[in-house]
Amino acid sequence: MSTDIDHVNDPDRRRYLKALAAIGAVGTTGIAGCLDEGNSSNGNKGGTLEVVHGWNSGDGKAAMEALKKAFDEEYPDVSTDYNGAGGDANSNLNTVIANRLQNNDLMGAFANWPGKHLERYKGALMNVEKDVWEEAGFKDTIHKATIEQCTFNDKMPAVPIGSHRMNNLFYNVQVFEEAGVDPKSLDSVDALISALKTIGQNTDAVPMTQAMSGPWTNLQLFAQILLSQSGVKAYTNFIDGNPDGKAIRSALKATKTILQNHIPDNASTLSMTEANEKIVNGSAGCVHQGNWLYGAYRKNDQVNYQKDWDWIPFPGTEGVYVFHLDSFVAPANNPTPKLTKQWLRFVGSKKAQITFNKNKGSVPLRTDVDPSKLPKYLQQMYEDLRSAKQLPPTIAHGLAVTPQTLTACEEAFRVNFMGPYKVEAAASDLESAVSN
Structure with a gap:
């Protein structure tokens, strides 16, 4: 791991960029001007550290504001420019980053999902293993599963x-109590569907709220149902390109039952924020x-954890922690490599991890955080992450599949599963998406 970027003429890199062009992320077939980061560091005199992120609104705004303040207080002599490029599920952020890398308009660091999602930036990334991970001791203090995803x-x-x-399944406590639904009894998808029927019969609330202004929420729901019904092995086989057709169809049928019978009539127009508001105001049972x-519940003074809202693991997934990561990524050949590494060392610190996550509703990745410094709900999440075996x-x-596969999976839902719900067509397209 001695070089700082992938080879600039890697044919796979050109192939990925061509694929990105097809989905609107990049308009040409290469990222021009990506040189070895070591060459770019010569003569670095500081400059302004630019950090591009997608948290200029929604659940992440307060978290990013707190992180910026903490860094600027710790390093008052560093000139910084925090550039927000928000958008639904990172879509706008991904486009901004890809276009700027293509045009050699490089920032010091950018927020993004790691894992296989980084395929979209292949050939344009700095290697910070020695100067950040090893120097700061992160391999000993950050969750081991994270190390794999950040490699x-x-x-x-x-x-x-x-x-x-x-x-997760979040629920409105009053709605569940009025319906006579015991959340502890929800140990399977069948039990969940039965509870949704009960909520619909016994209350005026819609049983489950769902945002369907884009296909990713339905893909996400399907993934939890696949995991619940068929287990981690079937889930892993799916993302590894060995899908079990029977398991996929079973999960799609259950997903169809929920979407066709138990969500708002206007779900196709709802954003995630609008859908979640139904939990807050008691017009929906769960989500x-x-x-x-x-992060949204925390900001609302009118709702309190365990009194007004609560949660359980998605029925049938007790003991499993389905892993999502946010990270900051270093582009190679950027104008401020020393400041980039300084920023990344800070990002992995206890101070940064606690400051950011307690505002966003996410969990610190460091294994040496004092849980008492986190809100009660996040204390449980932190302990679940540390103890999870799966x-x-x-x-x-983006962690589990490449950008091209993710796009194909979303397309399978966009075409076949946004109403009406075509199980066989969606299953066939999903099998093709992960098998190619």
């Missing part, structure tokens, strides 16, 4: 800032989402 093409271009758990929803990576958020 790409035998290099380490990223440092994680926080983890979201994906296999499946990542635990970034805690941490399958998320499909809908």
